[in-house]
Amino acid sequence: MRKPIRKAVFPVAGLGTRFLPATKAIPKEMLPIIDRPLIQYAVDEAREAGIEQLIFVTGRGKTAIVEHFDTAFELEATMADRGKVLDILAATRIQPGNLVAVRQQVPLGLGHAIWCARAIVGEEPFAIFLPDELMIGAPGCMKQMVEAYNQVGGNLISVLEVPEDEVSSYGVIAPGAKVSASLTEVTGLVEKPKREDAPSNLIISGRYILQPEVMRTLECQEKGAGGEIQLTDAMARMIGTQPFHAVTFAGKRYDCGSKIGFVEATLALALDRPDMADETRAMAKRLLGL
Structure with a gap:
């Protein structure tokens, strides 16, 4: 019987240098897309999928991420005294014991960040969320x-x-047999191939479900591209030893690790909200001179 996916790792120790000076004192994961910080979208997605325990791999200056999911007694008491509804804060409350933070003291790459969570993951399969990748879909x-x-x-x-013509900017899978319209066997992973060498046009996005054996692979993983321990290298070593599949996401992805992607996500989500769509569309037309 397969073990359920109960735990998720969120690597959030990065410095966010592409958003300086905004991220000098605020974690990039706390920058808001409209009225929710970026990390909240990833956590909401995890909880929708049945994830019970959230594991944040943090670094110095990232305590605001953990505090966001704590109970703010003063804020809630003040709001209650003023007759304000507290429902808006419900998604920011995590049950006691269901949020764990571990430190990545040295920036040695994504693979190393995931490895830092090994003691909490234990011998269970687990999910990984890269919060920079905002994935919007239903489900x-x-x-x-x-x-x-x-x-x-x-x-x-x-x-x-x-x-x-965009594959050279991403990691790409080498596809095997089709299991269904959205599920494909993975026979290999290629990082940023030339267009003519790419085995497919299916790029890796920021969501994973991995078996705990990846931690032992990462334990012995040598440094790869950029002098960092790469998660992609560890996953590639597991192909052929365990089942490995790709799920083609039915939804939209926004690269919120870039400024343009962040602006696009904000505009797209505003246009999709009934309380903002009309005014946002009118504002865009004014700015474009339409």
Whole structure:
């Protein structure tokens, strides 16, 4: 019987240098897309998928992320005294014991960040969320992946189809047999291939379900590109030893690690909200001179 996906790792120790000076004192994961910080979207997606325990791999200056999911007694008491509804804060409350923070003291890469959570993950399969990748869908990306996991087990990564002239900017899968319209066997991973060498146009996006054996692979993993311990290298070593599949995400991805992607996500989500869509559309037309 397959173990359920109960735990998720959120690597949030990065410095956010592309958003300086805004991120000098505020974690980039706390920058808001409209009225929710970026990390909140990832956590909401995790909880929708049935994730019970959230594991934040943090660094210095990242305590605001953990505090965001704590109970703010003063704020709630003040709001209650003024007759304000507290429902808006419900998603920021995590049950006691369901949030764990561990430190990545040295920035040695994504693979190293995941390895830092090994003691909390234990011998269970687990999910990984890269909060910079804002995935919007119904159901959410991780819920789609958990449904696929319940079908095939093993390791899964989320992928998106992009135009062939964009593949050189991403990690790309080498596809094997099709299991279904959205589920494909993975036979290899290629990092930023030339267009003519790319085995597919399915790029790796920031959601994973991995078996605990990846931690032992990361334990012995040598440094790869950029002098860092790469998660992609560890996953590639597991292909062929365990089932490995890609789930083509039915939804939209916004790269909020870039300024343009962040602006695009804000505009797209505002246009999708009934309370903001009309005014946002009118504002955009004014700015464009339409």
